Amino acid sequence: MEKSFEQLSTEIVELVAEHLGYTNAINLDDRLDGVLCADSIDIVELIMYIEGIYDVELPEHETGQIKTVRDIVNHVYNAINQK
Amino acid sequence: MELLKNKTALITGASRGIGRSTALLFAEEGANVIFTDLRENENSQSLVEELTAKGVKAMFIAANAADYDETLTVVEKVEKEFGRLDVLVNNAGITRDNLLLRMSPADWDAVIQTNLRSVYNYCKAFAPMMMKQRSGSIVNISSIVAINGNAGQCNYAAAKAGIIGFTRSLAKELGSRNIRCNAVAPGFIETPMTQQLSEEARKSWMAQIPLRRGGTDVDVARVSLFLASDLAGYVTGHVLCCDGGLVL
Numbered sequence: 659m660e661k662s663f664e665q666l667s668t669e670i671v672e673l674v675a676e677h678l679g680y681t682n683a684i685n686l687d688d689r690l691d692g693v694l695c696a697d698s699i700d701i702v703e704l705i706m707y708i709e710g711i712y713d714v715e716l717p718e719h720e721t722g723q724i725k726t727v728r729d730i731v732n733h734v735y736n737a738i739n740q741k
Numbered sequence: 742m743e744l745l746k747n748k749t750a751l752i753t754g755a756s757r758g759i760g761r762s763t764a765l766l767f768a769e770e771g772a773n774v775i776f777t778d779l780r781e782n783e784n785s786q787s788l789v790e791e792l793t794a795k796g797v798k799a800m801f802i803a804a805n806a807a808d809y810d811e812t813l814t815v816v817e818k819v820e821k822e823f824g825r826l827d828v829l830v831n832n833a834g835i836t837r838d839n840l841l842l843r844m845s846p847a848d849w850d851a852v853i854q855t856n857l858r859s860v861y862n863y864c865k866a867f868a869p870m871m872m873k874q875r876s877g878s879i880v881n882i883s884s885i886v887a888i889n890g891n892a893g894q895c896n897y898a899a900a901k902a903g904i905i906g907f908t909r910s911l912a913k914e915l916g917s918r919n920i921r922c923n924a925v926a927p928g929f930i931e932t933p934m935t936q937q938l939s940e941e942a943r944k945s946w947m948a949q950i951p952l953r954r955g956g957t958d959v960d961v962a963r964v965s966l967f968l969a970s971d972l973a974g975y976v977t978g979h980v981l982c983c984d985g986g987l988v989l
Binding site: 697698699703706 | 869872914915917918
């Protein structure tokens with residue numbers, strides 16, 4: 659079933675918060691390595707986790723450019739729609 | 742002691758030599774063993790039998806360690822048959838010795854691909870599984886020539902030195918996930934190749950070794966066992982020389 663960008667955003671915000679251990683709300687434009695305090699290995703692991711949830715594989719050259727939660731949503735959204 | 746009881750270990754290039762001894766020792770210590778080599782042959786078949794006779798699960802996978810896509814196939818098979826990987830020993834290696842002035846680009850590339858690229862392939866391919874497990878031990882087989890150098894082995898020494906830098910970097914990357922990454926640097930090990938050296942050459946080597954003997958495959962396997970096991974639970978990014986003191 660196709661998901662809207664908004665639906666996907668809501669889900670991924672929750673997944674990111676859960677995976678990084680935040681109980682308070684996080685925002686789409688939060689930087690992973692900034693306000694969310696994720697180090698590079700956290701980010702790689704987070705992306706692997708989200709890839710697994712949505713059964714997509716993001717190209718490595720794209721994952722290196724992911725800085726914010728919104729970036730993850732964008733890449734996953736595109737990957738789902740290219741399936 | 743069963744230092745590896747209920748663990749699953751994969752050893753690349755293990756049909757003979759150091760890899761074979763490592764596989765057998767790991768099995769004696771209770772590990773289920775997967776091993777790879779370029780192709781199936783009598784050695785690989787007999788090793789499966791010897792491992793199975795020790796009461797553990799054993800599997801041989803024919804795969805070129807220098808080929809990343811083949812490595813991904815190995816990951817799939819390990820995941821399907823064993824569901825996890827606790828220990829990875831990157832042992833696959835070749836030599837194409839020659840003085841630099843006579844060393845062809847093909848000989849340079851072959852050694853770098855098989856000895857160094859293979860370490861990248863297996864570590865990269867199995868890291869996600871170990872990260873999910875939140876545990877793992879990687880042992881990369883380097884060489885004393887990475888530290889000392891050796892005339893006629895610019896390609897081999899460069900690849901083995903590359904392994905040391907790789908090992909220390911990966912130890913930093915994966916340490917927070919409880920994945921340890923260490924290297925073993927064997928010295929002069931008695932193999933069919935070294936047994937062909939002239940008596941004079943052997944004497945010259947022995948004179949440089951404080952313990953006055955060449956090492957054996959089992960000497961190296963025991964060091965790998967230590968690093969693979971929980972005995973080395975607080976050791977990562979280390980290069981352990983198994984050389985009778987040759988590097989001193």
